[in-house]
Amino acid sequence: MKTYLVFLLTIILGTSAIKQTFEGYKVYKIIPRTQDEVNVVKDLQTKGIGQLWDDQVNINYEVRIMVPPHKDDEFKNELVRGYIGAEELISDMQRLIGDQLQPVKRNSRNSEAFLGMTWDKYHTLDEIYKWLDDLAATYPNIVKTVVMGRSFENREIKGIIINYKPDKTDKVIGMLEGTLHAREWISPATVSWIVKEFLTSNDPAVRSIAEDIEWHVFPVVNPDGYVYTFTDNRMWRKNRGTRNFTSCAASGLLDDASNGVDLNRNFDFVWMSMGASSNPCLNTFAGLAPASEPETVAIVNYVKNINSQGKFIYYYSFHSYTQLIVVPYSNVTGMDVLKADNYGDMFEIAARGAAKLRQRFGTIYRYGTAHDTLYVMSGTSFDWVKQETNIPVSYLIELRDLGEYGFLLPPEQIIPNNLEIMDALVEMDRVTRQMGYYSGTVPVICTLSVVTLCALVSLLM
Numbered sequence: 312m313k314t315y316l317v318f319l320l321t322i323i324l325g326t327s328a329i330k331q332t333f334e335g336y337k338v339y340k341i342i343p344r345t346q347d348e349v350n351v352v353k354d355l356q357t358k359g360i361g362q363l364w365d366d367q368v369n370i371n372y373e374v375r376i377m378v379p380p381h382k383d384d385e386f387k388n389e390l391v392r393g394y395i396g397a398e399e400l401i402s403d404m405q406r407l408i409g410d411q412l413q414p415v416k417r418n419s420r421n422s423e424a425f426l427g428m429t430w431d432k433y434h435t436l437d438e439i440y441k442w443l444d445d446l447a448a449t450y451p452n453i454v455k456t457v458v459m460g461r462s463f464e465n466r467e468i469k470g471i472i473i474n475y476k477p478d479k480t481d482k483v484i485g486m487l488e489g490t491l492h493a494r495e496w497i498s499p500a501t502v503s504w505i506v507k508e509f510l511t512s513n514d515p516a517v518r519s520i521a522e523d524i525e526w527h528v529f530p531v532v533n534p535d536g537y538v539y540t541f542t543d544n545r546m547w548r549k550n551r552g553t554r555n556f557t558s559c560a561a562s563g564l565l566d567d568a569s570n571g572v573d574l575n576r577n578f579d580f581v582w583m584s585m586g587a588s589s590n591p592c593l594n595t596f597a598g599l600a601p602a603s604e605p606e607t608v609a610i611v612n613y614v615k616n617i618n619s620q621g622k623f624i625y626y627y628s629f630h631s632y633t634q635l636i637v638v639p640y641s642n643v644t645g646m647d648v649l650k651a652d653n654y655g656d657m658f659e660i661a662a663r664g665a666a667k668l669r670q671r672f673g674t675i676y677r678y679g680t681a682h683d684t685l686y687v688m689s690g691t692s693f694d695w696v697k698q699e700t701n702i703p704v705s706y707l708i709e710l711r712d713l714g715e716y717g718f719l720l721p722p723e724q725i726i727p728n729n730l731e732i733m734d735a736l737v738e739m740d741r742v743t744r745q746m747g748y749y750s751g752t753v754p755v756i757c758t759l760s761v762v763t764l765c766a767l768v769s770l771l772m
């Protein structure tokens with residue numbers, strides 16, 4: 312009763328929700344084998360028994376569902392009734408959330424630090440933004456901060472430009488986009504590591520990438536959502552736009568789940584056509600129109616601007632989890648992959664990157680279009696960038712892991728994740744250069760033989 316009163320007061324006063332605890336919440340893995348089982352899993356959320364981590368529920372695809380302790384018996388009863396098996400992956404989400412904010416014990420691998428930034432735990436927006444300022448102050452001739460726009464709650468979307476050759480006239484440009492989805496904390500931890508490597512590595516291959524390209528780096532493009540994952544709800548994914556508020560309690564979700572738009576469904580790329588929702592309560596809510604959100608508008612304007620300034624060759628959008636290098640376009644499969652005119656090259660660059668990545672720790676990344684590796688999507692940033700600029704290399708990278716911890720990846724894995732991703736970026740750059748994209752001499756039409764090979768490889772994966 313007391314909790315209910317506080318909750319009611321919070322709504323009446325119009326303040327943000329009370330910080331949600333995930334104490335005793337379990338996460339289960341379910342693989343529905345029939346359409347009936349798919350329906351049972353979807354109903355678990357509708358009935359308020361659990362909340363799905365995944366955007367879609369499909370036959371023979373793993374889904375993860377988090378279940379509060381007071382619903383655990385009901386959850387198990389529903390599974391028994393539906394003859395469905397489930398595997399418990401996480402026994403207490405709150406313990407893992409606590410772990411993410413505690414530095415891991417120091418050893419040679421995780422003791423790295425650079426100008427106050429560390430990769431032994433996850434960092435707040437303020438810490439990340441301060442670090443960007445410190446980088447600009449420390450490397451005044453190479454690094455400058457830039458604000459691409461402001462969020463719904465008027466926070467800066469801050470990044471840096473790394474430019475070792477400011478006088479170069481024929482610029483080659485790349486962009487790193489982090490944390491479009493708020494809860495994917497490994498994303499800014501990866502982007503910041505890449506920055507550190509660009510500024511400090513002695514590896515000649517890394518030096519080439521760092522110094523031959525003007526890099527535009529934005530570790531957190533959804534700052535409101537990211538802050539909200541620290542202050543209120545660790546599992547928040549969307550931005551914090553409140554214009555489409557509607558009560559969501561009847562769908563078994565948090566009542567204020569509609570206070571946000573999925574930014575990676577909000578871009579003007581076959582918007583709202585597939586893998587997106589018009590229901591504001593859902594995690595894939597695409598907004599009421601393409602680029603309805605200030606964060607999307609900021610990215611759109613920024614990308615158009617840098618595209619006009621030189622040869623724009625790299626766009627990387629970092630997400631988690633599932634270990635994928637996703638190749639545009641996310642709405643096509645079969646021969647329609649040729650709608651991206653250098654699909655064969657993008658597929659090969661991704662394949663070579665994934666092969667290199669695997670060498671360090673054996674981590675397996677799959678690669679290909681979203682349709683072939685994950686599920687169809689529309690309104691995504693990396694697809695929009697490809698369509699808008701015809702950039703040769705635009706990927707969405709889903710970082711670690713495969714779902715053992717998912718969004719709650721332990722900090723022990725940050726540096727191993729970063730090391731292997733850096734290996735992949737270096738290899739992908741090597742292949743991209745070999746293909747002639749720096750000089751712009753390659754034909755951008757994918758040959759039929761390459762695509763046939765791509766398709767065969769795709770089938771074998």
Ligand SMILES: [Zn+2]
Pocket residue numbers: 491492495575630631
């Ligand atoms: Zn994501």
